[in-house]
Amino acid sequence: MAIIINEQEKTFTLQTNNTAYQMKVNPYGVLLHTYYGKKVPYEDMSYIVDNDMNPNHVVENPKIKGDDVYCAIERLPQEISCYGCGDYRESAINIRNADGSLGLQLVYHSARVEEGKYSIPSLPAFYGKEGETLVITLKDKVYDIYLHLYYGVLAEYDLICRYVKIENKTKNPITVEKALSVTLDLEYGNYDMVSFYGKWAQERLLQRNEIMHGKSQVFSTRGTSGHTMNPFAIICDKSATETQGSAYGLALVYSGSFLISSSKCYYDSTRVVAGINPENFCYVLQPDECFHTPEVAMVYSDEGFGKMSRCFHKAIRNNLCRGKYKNARRPVLINNWEGTYFDFNADKLVAIAEEAAKLGVELFVMDDGWFGRRVNDWGGLGDWSPNEEKLGCTLKELSERINAAGLQFGIWFEPECVNEDSALYEEHPDYAFRMPGRTPALARHQLVLDFSRKDVRENIYQQLKKVLDSANISYVKWDYNRFICDLYSATAGAENQGRVLHEFILGLYELLERLTTEYPDVLFESCASGGGRFDCGMHYYMPQAWTSDDTDAIERIKIQYGTSFCYPVSTMGAHVSTVPNHQTARVTPLSTRGLVASFGTYGLELDLTKASEEEKEEIKRQIAQFKQHYDLIQYGEYYRLISPFDPYSNFCVWSTVASDQSEALVACVRNRNPGNPSPEIVKLFGLDPNKRYTVNGGERKYLGSTLMQNGLRIFVPFGEYTSCLYHVVAAE
Ligand code: GLA
Numbered sequence: 204m205a206i207i208i209n210e211q212e213k214t215f216t217l218q219t220n221n222t223a224y225q226m227k228v229n230p231y232g233v234l235l236h237t238y239y240g241k242k243v244p245y246e247d248m249s250y251i252v253d254n255d256m257n258p259n260h261v262v263e264n265p266k267i268k269g270d271d272v273y274c275a276i277e278r279l280p281q282e283i284s285c286y287g288c289g290d291y292r293e294s295a296i297n298i299r300n301a302d303g304s305l306g307l308q309l310v311y312h313s314a315r316v317e318e319g320k321y322s323i324p325s326l327p328a329f330y331g332k333e334g335e336t337l338v339i340t341l342k343d344k345v346y347d348i349y350l351h352l353y354y355g356v357l358a359e360y361d362l363i364c365r366y367v368k369i370e371n372k373t374k375n376p377i378t379v380e381k382a383l384s385v386t387l388d389l390e391y392g393n394y395d396m397v398s399f400y401g402k403w404a405q406e407r408l409l410q411r412n413e414i415m416h417g418k419s420q421v422f423s424t425r426g427t428s429g430h431t432m433n434p435f436a437i438i439c440d441k442s443a444t445e446t447q448g449s450a451y452g453l454a455l456v457y458s459g460s461f462l463i464s465s466s467k468c469y470y471d472s473t474r475v476v477a478g479i480n481p482e483n484f485c486y487v488l489q490p491d492e493c494f495h496t497p498e499v500a501m502v503y504s505d506e507g508f509g510k511m512s513r514c515f516h517k518a519i520r521n522n523l524c525r526g527k528y529k530n531a532r533r534p535v536l537i538n539n540w541e542g543t544y545f546d547f548n549a550d551k552l553v554a555i556a557e558e559a560a561k562l563g564v565e566l567f568v569m570d571d572g573w574f575g576r577r578v579n580d581w582g583g584l585g586d587w588s589p590n591e592e593k594l595g596c597t598l599k600e601l602s603e604r605i606n607a608a609g610l611q612f613g614i615w616f617e618p619e620c621v622n623e624d625s626a627l628y629e630e631h632p633d634y635a636f637r638m639p640g641r642t643p644a645l646a647r648h649q650l651v652l653d654f655s656r657k658d659v660r661e662n663i664y665q666q667l668k669k670v671l672d673s674a675n676i677s678y679v680k681w682d683y684n685r686f687i688c689d690l691y692s693a694t695a696g697a698e699n700q701g702r703v704l705h706e707f708i709l710g711l712y713e714l715l716e717r718l719t720t721e722y723p724d725v726l727f728e729s730c731a732s733g734g735g736r737f738d739c740g741m742h743y744y745m746p747q748a749w750t751s752d753d754t755d756a757i758e759r760i761k762i763q764y765g766t767s768f769c770y771p772v773s774t775m776g777a778h779v780s781t782v783p784n785h786q787t788a789r790v791t792p793l794s795t796r797g798l799v800a801s802f803g804t805y806g807l808e809l810d811l812t813k814a815s816e817e818e819k820e821e822i823k824r825q826i827a828q829f830k831q832h833y834d835l836i837q838y839g840e841y842y843r844l845i846s847p848f849d850p851y852s853n854f855c856v857w858s859t860v861a862s863d864q865s866e867a868l869v870a871c872v873r874n875r876n877p878g879n880p881s882p883e884i885v886k887l888f889g890l891d892p893n894k895r896y897t898v899n900g901g902e903r904k905y906l907g908s909t910l911m912q913n914g915l916r917i918f919v920p921f922g923e924y925t926s927c928l929y930h931v932v933a934a935e
Contacts, residue, residue: 204218204335205217205218205219205334205335205356205358206218206316206335206337206354206356207245208314208316208337209245209247212227212247213227213228213229213311214226214227214237214247214248214249215227215314215337215339216245217337217354217356217363218242218356218358219242219356219357219358219359219360219361219362219363220242220358220359220361221241221242221361221504221505222239222240222241222242222361222363222502222503222505223238223239223240223241223242223243224238224239224354224363224503225237225238225239225248225249226282226339227247227248227249228311229249229279231310232310232311233276233279233281233309233310233311234281234282234283234309234311234339234341234352235249235252235279235280235281235282236280236281236282236386236387236388237249237251237252237280239387239389239451239501239503240449240503240505241503241505251390251391252279252280252390253278253279275289276288276289276290277289277290277291277292277468277469278469278470280388280389280390280472281386281388282339282352282386282388283295283296283309283341283350283352283367283386284296284386284388284474284476285297285298285306285307285309286305286306286381287304287305287306287307288306288307288308291469292466292468292469292474293418293464293466293474293476294381294383294476295367295381295382295383295384295385295386295476295478296350296367296369296379296381296382296383297379297380297381297481298348298369298377298378298379298380299377299378299380300345300346300348300377301346301373301375301376301377305380307343307346307348307350308343308344308345309341309342309343309344309350310341310342310344311339311340311341312340312341312342312349313339313340314337314338314339314340315337315338316335316336316337316338317335317336317337317338318332318335318336319331319332319333319334319335319336320332320333320334320335320336320355320356320357320364320522321336321338321353321355321364321366323353323366323495323497323498324495325495325709325712325713326366326456326457326495326497326498326709326712326740327456327457327497327498327523327712327739327740327743327744328355328364328366328456328498328743329355329357329362329364329456329498329500329518329522329523330522330523330525331355331357331522333357333359334355334356334357334358334522335355335356335358336353336354336355336356337353337354337356338351338352338353338354339351339352339354340352346373346377347371347372347373348369348370348371348372348373348377349369349370349372350367350368350369350370351367351368351369351370352365352367353365353366353367353368355498357518357522359517360502360514360515360517360518360521360522361502361503361504361514362500362501362502362514362515362518362522363500363501363502363503364456364498364499364500364501365384365385365498365499365501366384366495366496366497366498366499367382367383367384367495367496368493368494368495368496369382369488369493369494369496370492370493371488371489371490371491371492371493372490372491373490374490375490376487376488376489376490377487377488378485378486378487378488379485379486379487379488379494380481380484380485381481381484382478382479382481382484382486382494382496383462383476383477383478383479383481383496384455384477384478384479384496384497384498384499385453385475385476385477385478385499385501386474386475386476387438387451387453387474387475387476387477387501388472388473388474388475389438389472389473389474389475390472391471391472392440392473393413393414393440393441394413394414394438394439394440394441394465394473395411395412395413395414395438395439395440395441395443396411396412396413396414396419396421396436396437396438396439396465397409397410397411397436397437397438397439397508397768398410398412398421398432398433398435398436398437398463399421399432399433399435399436399765399766399768400421400431400432400433401430401431401432401762401765402430402431403430403732403733403735403752404733404751404752404753404758404786405430405751405753405758405761405762406430406433406733406734406735406737406750406751406762406765406766407433407734407737407762407765407766408761408762408765409764409765409768409846409848413441414438414465414466414467414473415466415467416466416467416468417466417467418464418465418466419464419465419466420462420463420464420465421433421434421436421462421463422460422461422462422463422464422480422482423459423460423461423480424460424480424482424483425460425686425687426459426460426651426686426687426690426704426707426708427458427459427460427683427686427687427708427731427735427736428455428457428458428459428461428735428736428737428738428740429686429735429736430731430732430733430734430735433737433738433765433769434454434455434457434461434463434738434739435452435453435454435455435463435738435739435768435769436452436453436463436465436477437450437451437452437453437508437511437768438450438451438453438465438473438475439451439507439508443507443508444507444508445507445508445509445842445843446506446507446509446888447506447507448505448506448507449503449504449505450503450504450507450508450511451475451501451502451503451511452501452502452503452504452511452512452514452515452768452769453475453477453499453500453501454499454500454501454515454738454739454769455477455478455497455498455499455500455738455739455740456497456498456499456500456523456738456739456740456743457478457479457497457498457708457738457739457740458708458711458712458736458738458740458741459479459480459704459705459707459708459740460479460480460482460483460484460704461477461478461479461480462476462477462478462479462480462481462482463475463476463477464476464477477499478496478497478499479496479497479705483690483701483704484701484704484705485700485701485702486701486702486705487698487699487701487702497740500515500518500739502514502515502518508768508843509842509843509888511768512767512768512769512841512843513840513841515768515769515770515771516770516771516772516841517771519739519742519769519770519771519774520771520773520774520838523739523742523743524742524743524746524773524774525719525743525744525746526719526723526746527723527724527726528726528746528747529746530838532833533726533746533747533804534565534566534611534677534678534726535563535564535565535566535805535806535807535826535829535830536564536565536566536567536568536613536678536804536806536807537555537556537559537564537566537567537568537610537806537807537808537811538568538570538680538778538806538807538808539552539555539567539568539569539570539808539810540570540571540615540808541754541778541780541781541785541808541809542555542781542808542809542810542811543555543810544572545571545572545577545578545579545580547569547572548593548594548595549594549595549596549600549601549604550595552567552569552601552605553601553604553605553608554812555567555810555811555812556604556605556608556610557608558811558812558814558819559608559610559807559811560608560609560610561819561823562811562819562822562823562826563823563826563827563830564610564807564826565610565611566610566611566612566613566677566678566726567605567608567610567611567612567613568613568614568615568678568680569601569612569613569614569615570615570680571615571617571682572593573589573590573593573594573598573614573615574586574587574588574589574590575587575588575590575625575626576590576622576624576625577590578593580622580647580648580649581622581624581648582622582624582625582648583622583624583625584617584620584621584622584625584649585620585621585622585625585626585627585628585652586625586626586627586666587616587618587663587666587667587669587670588666588669588670589670589673597673597674598614598670598673598674599673599674599675601674602674602675602676603674603675606675611675611677611678612674612675612676612677612678613676613677613678613679613680613726614670614676614678614679614680615679615680615682616667616670616679616680616681616682617681617682617683617684618652618663618667618681618714619651619652619654619663619683619711620649620650620651620652620683620684620685621634621635621649621650621651621652622648622649622650623645623648623649623650624648627662628650631659631662633653633693633694634652634653634656634659634662635650635651635652635653636650636651636652636653636687636688636689636690636691636692637650637689637691638689638690638691639691641689643688643689644688644689646684646685646686647684647685647732649684649685650685650689651685651686651687651707653692653693653694653703653707654707654710654711654714655692655695655702655703655706655707655709655710656692656693656694656710657710659710660710660713660714663714664714664717664718667718668718668721671718671722671725676725677724677725677726678725678726678727678728679718679722679725679726679727679728680728680730680749681715681727681728681729681730681745682730682731682732683730683731683732683735683736684731684732685732687704687707690703690704691703708740712740712744715727715744715745716744719744719745726746726747727744727745727746728745728747728748728749728776729741729742729744729745729747729748729749730748730749730776732752733749733750733751733752733753734748734749734750734751734752734762734766736748737750737766737770737774739769742770742774746773746774747773747774747775747776747804748774748775748776749776750762750763750766750775750776750777750803752786753786753787754778754779754780754784754785754786754796754808755784755786755787755789755791756791756795756796756798756799756800756872756924757787757789757791757795757872757874757924758786758787758789759777759799759800760799760847760855760872760874761847761848763775763777763799763802763803764843764846764847764848764855764857767841767843767857771837771841772802772803772836772837772841772859773804773837773838775802775803775804776803776804776806777799777800777801777802777803777804777805777806778800778805778806778807778808779793779796779797779800779805779806779807779808779809779822779825780796780807780808780809781809781810781813782796789924790923791923791924792922792924792925792926793818793821793822794821794825794925794926795872795924795925795926797821797822797825798825798870798872798926798928799872799926800825801825801828801829801832801836802836802857802859802870805825805826805829807822828928832868832930834861835859835861835866835867835868836859836868838862839859839860839861839862839867839868840859840860840861840862840889841857841858841859842857842858842859842860842887842888842889843857844856844857844858844869844885844886844887844888845857845885847872847874852883853873853874853875853876853877853880853883854871854872854873854874854883854885854917854919855871855872855874856869856870856871856872856885856917857869857870858870858887858888858889860888860889860890864889864890864891864894864907864933865932865933866930866931866932866933867887867889867890867896867930867931868928868929868930868931869885869887869915869928869929869931870926870927870928871883871885871917871919871926871927871928871929872924872926873919873923873924873925873926874924876923876924882916883916883917883919884914884915884916884917885914885915885917886910886911886912886913886914886915887907887910887911887914887915887931888911890907890908890910890911890931891907891933892906892907892908892911893906893907893908894906894907894933894934895907895933895934896910896931896932896933896934897931897932897934898915898929898930898931899929899930900930900932904934910931915929915931
């Protein structure tokens with residue numbers, strides 16, 4: 204039983220394999236948050252808070268003594284925080300009542316347990332029949348406004364998911380001005396917030412800040428999760444490391460504007476809230492209407508970040524990603540973007556594909572530039588019909604030629620955007636977001652289509668369907684290369700503009716659901732100018748995402764390192780490209796580029812017709828090695844051993860260990876090159892201490908405990924940015 208309801212003590216306890224989470228209804232009906240941490244036998248944990256304290260707002264005629272009179276609600280750890288009635292800390296939910304007042308006084312109403320993990324109408328969410336759901340309903344003291352707090356427990360991964368359903372049972376419209384999904388009040392302790400920031404070509408770089416009085420936030424106001432901050436954060440002990448200390452991971456299952464905010468509060472408690480960014484959000488809820496917030500998935504680990512990440516990895520792989528390719532081996536692909544950019548025709552693509560087939564590549568992806576007026580990035584977006592003149596043949600003929608070369612055929616789309624220079628825009632200028640009377644700001648010469656509108660989605664759906672039905676297409680790269688501004692929907696009406704940003708995301712999800720259902724055999728990969736929409740929401744529809752447009756191996760180890768805190772290797776699109784690298788001009792050995800790409804989905808992005816025989820031999824070897832270790836790399840337990848930011852090391856080292864501990868791979872990349880370097884030794888993790896292991900087929904057999912306590916000595920070839928891979932195999 205993952206959910207324990209103790210009627211007498213009025214507690215609700217969620218239990219996973221290693222963690223527990225508790226709430227309690229206090230004598231005044233207020234739902235308090237009383238515990239989130241390591242699993243312990245059931246006890247009422249509320250003794251550490253003054254749970255008898257009268258939060259004065261809920262008592263009709265308060266006869267409260269002494270100090271308690273002054274806004275006691277602010278001194279209680281809340282399970283969900285609302286603005287307006289005495290809690291001055293950051294709120295999760297703000298409701299403007301029909302009378303114009305802002306605020307709710309929430310008291311406990313009822314609770315129920317449901318079998319299986321809940322799903323959310325129109326929104327992505329972790330799933331699992333093996334899970335359990337607790338629904339706690341709170342009601343406003345005055346109006347018939349209900350908050351249904353949903354808790355989904357996937358015990359095996361220590362995953363606790365939450366979302367809120369706001370229900371208006373009054374006779375009048377009310378306005379939801381803020382609808383976050385989570386309040387997490389930590390009653391005591393000093394914490395850091397670890398988050399992942401960046402920009403185009405430098406996504407998900409790690410930063411760690413102390414949570415102080417005042418707010419520490421990561422957020423997006425871009426209408427999409429974005430490059431600049433990822434919708435994932437960790438709240439941790441000040442002493443937490445990869446292997447020890449408390450760490451709470453919070454991952455939003457949402458791809459739009461978001462907010463994760465933490466602050467040290469009154470009496471030094473810590474509050475975290477997470478959900479949809481309230482900026483430009485305002486949702487009028489009609490009588491009997493409900494609003495569903497997106498899901499936040501939480502993992503607590505008492506053994507540092509590593510264990511937390513491994514829980515997220517398994518949960519995302521097994522209970523968030525869906526479809527044929529969730530766990531099936533995915534094809535090794537070659538993409539022509541960095542190889543040709545816009546300068547290609549069918550003959551050129553087929554020539555690359557033919558070379559690729561000889562090396563073990565299984566899928567050819569035709570990137571941007573095959574459609575409409577698309578000769579450069581100034582035109583064509585929105586017109587999804589092949590430019591046969593440019594290609595020199597039909598799409599069907601091209602796909603047949605690629606198939607004849609022995610490869611599957613894949614294609615690039617950017618369905619949510621439009622160029623002004625396109626037939627779609629000429630016919631339907633109102634399909635794009637633009638404010639009345641203003642010239643909209645272009646980014647990459649394009650505008651964003653109003654996907655909150657059904658007719659706009661239908662137009663794009665019909666165009667995409669026609670293409671997908673016209674040829675043997677096995678893969679789609681779903682790109683999105685700008686953020687939203689000039690937000691205004693031509694059809695929503697003045698009063699509903701505050702819904703549009705969220706409904707754009709709901710519209711995107713609806714279209715993705717439709718297409719992924721209708722084309723179950725197609726592998727979909729998400730992309731947004733590289734890793735600009737790398738989030739759990741997108742992974743519900745697409746099992747992999749292009750991690751970054753930066754394909755430089757030395758930059759990639761930082762990007763993939765940061766990404767790995769939440770997202771598994773199997774989600775990280777990673778390609779070998781040419782040197783000097785197109786983003787950094789750095790020259791790295793092909794072996795290092797291959798090693799880094801193989802701790803993602805491994806693909807190629809270069810013109811193979813220009814590669815030397817020696818390079819092709821090396822790529823062939825890499826592909827064979829990647830296929831040989833596919834399961835270990837994609838499904839193994841991932842350990843970050845030396846960070847690429849570690850000032851005391853010249854290496855970045857990580858490993859993957861088979862779940863039965865029978866083998867491991869240890870990858871080492873030299874990212875700094877001092878003269879006369881000190882020896883590098885790395886302690887391994889996750890091996891069976893009692894098993895003996897060989898390293899790269901050598902004679903010597905090391906006890907797992909030896910490799911974990913005394914470490915493995917790294918020998919990397921002499922040279923700049925060199926690397927090596929150790930295969931550690933149980934010998935007995
Ligand atoms: C984005 C993507 C690239 C490529 C280009 C094409 O930048 O991240 O991989 O597809 O668009 O325009």
